[in-house]
Amino acid sequence: MKLGFLTACLPESDLTDIADWAASHGFEALEVAGWPSTDDRNHIRVDRFDEAECDRVRRILTETGLTLSSIAYYENNLHPEQGAEVNAHVRRCVDAAAALGCPTVGTFVGRDPGRPVRDNLKLAEDVFGPLVEYAARHGVEIVIENCVMKSWHPDGYPGNLAYSPELWEWMFGLGLKLNYDPSHLVALGADPVAALRPYVANIAHVQAKDTELLPGKxxxxxxxxxxxxxxxxxxxxxxxxxxxxxxRVIDVLYEGGYDGVVSVEHEDPVWSGSTERVQTGLGIAYRTLRHLVRG
Incomplete structure (x- = not known):
């Protein structure tokens, strides 16, 4: 395994600076944000990805010795108005990943909040069938994070239909892989280790984020x-x-044969607010995981 982090936590920083800091602090990989240029999380400029941009990213990775584990674009692929554009950008992420030799593109299934779950599952099959086929032709796998995304539903219900093992099995049948994040299982009242154990073979990327339960709430x-x-x-x-x-999480991954990247997803409100505080948070994560994640 290799230890990395998702660059979206440093939107104000250039990829060169992020990579230099990551390499100098012991990280081995980056999961690089690839949102459109209208978003500040665009460390790879996927929507204007040309030979010059490809060369720029390759040079940064070569000079720092870092692995590009995934291109990240976590948006709602089933959005009733914007879904088609989200789908198109996922394809652009696949194109960039293929050119850079990156194995995965990360996104969400999403949900149309105006439809019941069963209708959304059918919609997702129609949407992701062509996306998975497109990615496979380019030698790339699409990975789905198991985040609930309650903010995408007006009543706070799950807005990303990939949050539980029941739904993981459904999406594996579509050819999608899991970007496993144990923090969301804690927030569902599920045991992250018990939920993980049967599905390690279907995991193509891992995100490392923790969950703190607030007393009395x-x-x-x-x-x-x-x-x-x-x-x-x-x-x-x-x-x-x-x-x-x-x-236990890392041990189960090793036992199941996972040999990919464990990527810290920094969404910690305490260690946010400035580049220096975010980097401090990444350092805490590094010290927690470094003795566990070994190549």
């Missing part, structure tokens, strides 16, 4: 959380500052 709001816009009963933290048992 669930007793007020219940499992589904507040309706008032207040913060709920948990928050995401960098690995080591929440409840995920990283020793």
């Amino acid at each position: 669930i007793d007020r709001y219940g499992f589904y959380g507040p309706i008032s816009g207040e913060k709920g009963w948990y928050r995401f933290r960098v690995p080591g500052l929440g409840g995920v048992d990283w020793t």
Whole structure:
């Protein structure tokens, strides 16, 4: 395995600076943000990816010795108005990944909140069949993060139909792979290790994020959380500052034969607000995981 991080936590930094910092602090890989140029999370300029951009990214990776583990574009592929453009950008990410020798592109399944779940599953099959086929022709796998994305549904219900093992099995049947993130299972009340064990062979990428349960909050709001816009009963933290048992998670990955990248996804509100604080958070994650993630 290799240890890396998702660059989206440093939107104000250039890929050159991110890569230099990552390599000098012991990281071995980057999961690089590839949102459109209208978004500040565009460390690879996928929507204007030409020979010069390809050469730029290759040079950065070569000079730092870092592996490009995935191009990240986590948006709603089933959005009722914007879905077609999201799908098109996923294809652009696939094109860039193929040119750079990157094995995966990460995204969400998403959901049309105006349709019931069964209709969304059929819609997803229609949308992702061609996307998976397109990626396969280019030697790339599409990986789906198991994030609930409650903010995408007006009532706070799951907005990304890939959040539970039941739905993982459904998406594996479409040829999609899992970008496994244990933090979201904690937030669902599921055991991240028990949920992981049967599906290691279907995992093509791993994100490392932790979850801290906030004392007393669930007793007020219940499992589904507040309706008032207040913060709920948990928050995401960098690995080591929440409840995920990283020793067991990494051990199960090794036991199941996973040999890819473990990529820190920094969404920790405590270690945010400036480049320096984000880097401090990444350092905490590194010290938590480095003795566990070994090539």
